[in-house]
Amino acid sequence: MSANPEFFEHVASSARRFTVQRVRETGAPLDAAEIEAFLAAAAEAYIASGKTGVDEDMLADVLPRVARYCAGMNVSRGKKTASNEALFRAVEPEVKAWTIAHRRATRAPVDAAALLAAVVALVQSYRAVPGQAHDDDGHADLIERWVAWYSRMKAVRQEGTQKPGATHRARQEADFEVHLIVSWERQVAEHEGRAPRRLSIDAITEALRGTGMKRSAIRGAVERMHGRPERQAHIDALSGTARDLVEVLETSGIPQNRLTVVRTDALAEKLWPATTVPATKRKHRQRLRAAAVEITAAPIDLHVIVLGEHTLVGRGRRLPDGPDAFAAEVVQTGKVRPIPGGLIARRQGDWGTPEGQDAQVLCRVLASHAGDGDIQRVLEELSLPEARDAFLGVSAAYADACHRDTVDWCRMVEDRTNGPLAGIFSEASGQSLEAVAKIRGMVENARQNGLGAAWDAYVAEAASYAYRLHRAEAAPVRERIRRISTALATAPTPEAWEAAMLIHIASKRPGRRPTTAALPPERRRPDRAAVSATSYKMDLSLKTTSHKPPPVFKPRHTERMELPKWLETEVSKHWRINVIQVAANDMLLAYLGLTREEAMGMEKRPLVPGAGTVEDAMEGLRRVLRTWGGMVAQADAELDGALRESIVWAGQALRAHGYEAFVIAAGIPHVIIDGLRSHEGTVTLRATLANEIEHLDWIIAQVSAGTSAAA
Structure with missing residues (x-):
């Protein structure tokens, strides 16, 4: 391309028009000297018009190239007339149809000689009709152009063989x-x-x-x-890993009747928690490779082969002869198909059950991670379905703000229902204010008493659980609810619910049988079927002993900081222009020991550095202190140094107590980052960190008291 595109386009377009005109006027090929003289004159006229940016080197480069292009142009010497236009419109569809039929029949390149004979016959047949043959129709030129064009036809679509009922x-x-x-x-x-x-x-x-x-x-x-019962029977006969891999492949959006390449690690993260340990990754790939062989051998019309970092999947299609070369070509073109993250329900243990799904929905609402479907499910469980339209109406206009702050979402709904905007947008239901009050109460309960207490209160109030838990067969459900409550109680803040869930999943070896035996389901005897269940309830008046309720940590710090104007403005900005969130993210990457490029290549970041040991967490905290500065340090100065002191305290707690302090101490950087994401979190961040420190001291004291009592 020329350094002056405007000059090149002017000269080239003028030369093309000149070439077409001269060839059609003379009926002879273009004279090289004539086109060179024309180009020189065109360049002089361009310069004389006051245009700049043209020198001798540019003329020596552009003009010969344009002259060579014009000399090689294939220009039709004929002229457009009414007769040759009629000939073209009449014969063109027949020539195209003949070529397509020839390609479908032979499945080979078009035979130019056969095409020429067919075109000549079609033209002669047209001109044989009286009144359709003219001396100036240029039929010879049309025949030449048709043969030159259609002889290059590539593969054509085969005739449809679809059945009427398909x-x-x-x-x-x-x-x-x-x-x-x-x-x-x-x-x-x-x-x-x-x-x-x-x-x-x-x-x-x-x-x-x-x-x-x-x-x-x-x-x-x-x-x-x-x-398909027979196909499902073959799937049920597979091993556990192979059966779960079939579920992943059929529920992750992988298309039917097509060969698809996916990342092997993405498949592994659907079956096991994400890991950065190389040995664990190799073991996961080894298990996937064995499961792929088992799946391909089964008659379920699913073919899988693990090729290192990528996996080739054929749903309804057999694998090609050279799977490595095929997958390499797909990877090179960037057509590796992404699949949704997260463990499948069967691998989530308690969290994959209906109770676990309800718990995750509730946690997302309480931690301001909720979407429209989450808030809708919570409202239906609270028997407030009419308030759904009010919440979804606000979300339709302010989705980003609502999904990032549940309390602010409730405030907007309240403004539209009983505030200055009442009655402007739509008529609100009578349940809107009740729903706002209940959701606010749940958020406050979670922040003051913990996620475990909020989950227990939600189960006691949810509509479906009253029916589920009163049945005689509800013992396993009650036990799952208890285990979920225990796991959620370990989350230091509502925002850390996912970390608590993943730690609980990892401790149960997902995909394997649980290490603790589940309670067997209760069965009613036939003679009790007709008797009311109330007659078997315990008579509380005969109860002579009482158990001391388990101790519960109660946070003391509830004070709110008065933020300076600059910090209040910064933490309230949209995430696209929020600078302090970028600085907080850099602090998290320093804690995890990752660069931005490494983090962008991950589908999901790890929660703790390295392999998740105490030493790795301590080294991550040291990295944070070594890189301390920027906007986070400025916010720390406004918060009286509470952020840096909490980082130092976390390292000291890990050194003194080890794994007993791991959950709370290793989660301090996450608490800081979650607090700096919103105005509400920032004004209560110092109190939250103080409660975290006291919570760990309380846990250590309880453990020491229990040890002393046992001794």
Whole structure:
């Protein structure tokens, strides 16, 4: 490209128009001397018009290249006339159709000689009609152009072989008809007082005989309704890791009937907690490789091969002969498919159960991590479904602010319901203010008494749990709720709920059987079925002993800081322009021992440095102190040095108490970063850090008291 694009475009466009005009006027190839003279004159006219930026070197570079291009142009010598336009419109579709049919039949490059003969025959057939042959129609030039153009035709799409019943609309109709038959059988069985029969495909086909629907279409509708029992039986026969890997591949958005490349570590993080230990990564890949071999050998139409850092997956497609070369080409083109992060429900232990899912939703709401679906689920559990529209209406306008601050979300809903904006946007339901009060109460309970207490209160108030827990078979549910409450109680702040959850999952070896035996389900004896459950309740008047309630830590510090104007403005800014959040993120990277480039390449950052040992956490705290400065240090000065003192205290606590202080001390940097993300968190950050320090002292005192009592 020329250093002066404007000059190049002016000269090139003028030369192209001159070339086409001269070739059509003379009917002969372009004269090289003539085009050179024209280009020289065009350049002089360009310079004479006052344009700048053209020197001798540019002329010596641009003009010869444009002359060579014009000399090689393929210009039609004929002229457009009414007769040759009619000839072109009439014969062009036939030439194209002949070429496509030839390519489909031969599956080889177009034979130029056969194409020439076919085009000549088509043109002669057209011109043989009286009145359609003219001396000036330029049919010879058209034949030459058609042959030159269509002889280069590449592969064409084969003719459609789709069956009439294989369209999306036909599948919908088949699903509807089969659903009617199955529903009718269910209604008849209910009317007759018997169990509904499982209708076979042949029986349904016979019932739908008058519709003209094929048996294969009915079979597909039945499989879409009830699944494929024989395929599921083969999946159930696989090992645990292979069975879970099948679930990952079929629920992560990997398309059907296509070869897809995904990251091996991303698959591993769906089955095991994320790790940075090389030996653990190698073990995960080894297990995935064995599971892939097992899956490919099973007749479930799923083919997987682990190729080091990447994995090739074929859902409904066999793997190619050279999987390494195919995967390398896909990786080179940047078409590696991402999959959602997070462990699958089966690998989350208690957190994968319905109670665990409810607990995660509640934690996201209390920690200001919630989305629209989370707040909707909490409101439905609290029997306040009518308040959903009020919360979602606010979120539609201020989604980013609402999802980052639950208290602010409630304030906006209150303003629209009973404030200066009441009645302007929409008519609010009578449950909106009640919902605001309950959610605020839960957030306050979580910040004062901990996530465990907030979860216990939520279970006591949620609508569905009253039914679930009163049944005789509810012992496992009660035990899961207790374990979830115990795990959440270890979170120092609501924002650290995910860390507590992952530590709890890692301690249970996800994917394996739990180390502690679960309580067996209670069974009612036949003679108790007709007796009311209230007759078996304990008579509390006969109870002579009482157990001392377990000690509960109660934070004392609730004071709020008066922030200077600059800090209040900075922490309240949008995250795209918030400088203090960038500085806090750099502090977290220094704590984890990562660079920005390494962190951007991770799907999920680790929570603690290195392998998660006490020594790694202490070294991470030292790195924070060595790099101390910037906006975080300025905020620390406004908070009377509470941030730096807490970092120093965390290192001293780890040195003195080891793993007994690990959860709280190693989470201090996260507490600081979470506090600096919002105005509400910053004004209470000093009190939160003081409560964390006292909480650890209280835990150490309780452990010492228990040890002394045991001795």
